[in-house]
Amino acid sequence: MVFRYNDIEVKTMKDKCKKYEGLFIFGDEKEFLSHIADCEDCTAEHEKMKRVSELIQEVAPQLKKKRRMVSQLKLACASFVLIFCVSTLGIINLNTDIRDTLLYGQTLSVEDYGFPVDSYGLIMVN
Numbered sequence: 716m717v718f719r720y721n722d723i724e725v726k727t728m729k730d731k732c733k734k735y736e737g738l739f740i741f742g743d744e745k746e747f748l749s750h751i752a753d754c755e756d757c758t759a760e761h762e763k764m765k766r767v768s769e770l771i772q773e774v775a776p777q778l779k780k781k782r783r784m785v786s787q788l789k790l791a792c793a794s795f796v797l798i799f800c801v802s803t804l805g806i807i808n809l810n811t812d813i814r815d816t817l818l819y820g821q822t823l824s825v826e827d828y829g830f831p832v833d834s835y836g837l838i839m840v841n
């Protein structure tokens with residue numbers, strides 16, 4: 716439906732050509748290009764699509780770079796947590812004084828383990 720408003724031809728949504736999408740997806744290139752050459756609506760649509768395509772190509776490298784940086788950051792965080800946990804647990808496991816303090820509230824001496832000791836705290840051997 717076409718009507719005029721202040722001498723400007725106004726087209727309603729119904730009048731807009733809807734072949735663009737169909738030809739773009741299903742039509743062959745020759746048919747598609749010949750229709751675009753004839754149809755005003757599809758020419759406008761084609762220009763819009765070209766601009767969008769250019770914009771995507773312009774932005775794509777930046778998006779890829781950003782995604783790569785995010786994954787590197789995740790990897791760095793995971794590595795840090797892993798190294799921190801492993802080294803902390805390693806230190807606690809290997810250092811008996813820290814483990815005794817955590818488990819019993821004090822460091823254990825040889826005497827606490829039930830071994831016979833002399834006045835210097837050394838194990839007595841017969």
Ligand SMILES: [Zn+2]
Nearest residue numbers: 732734754757
């Ligand atoms: Zn058209």
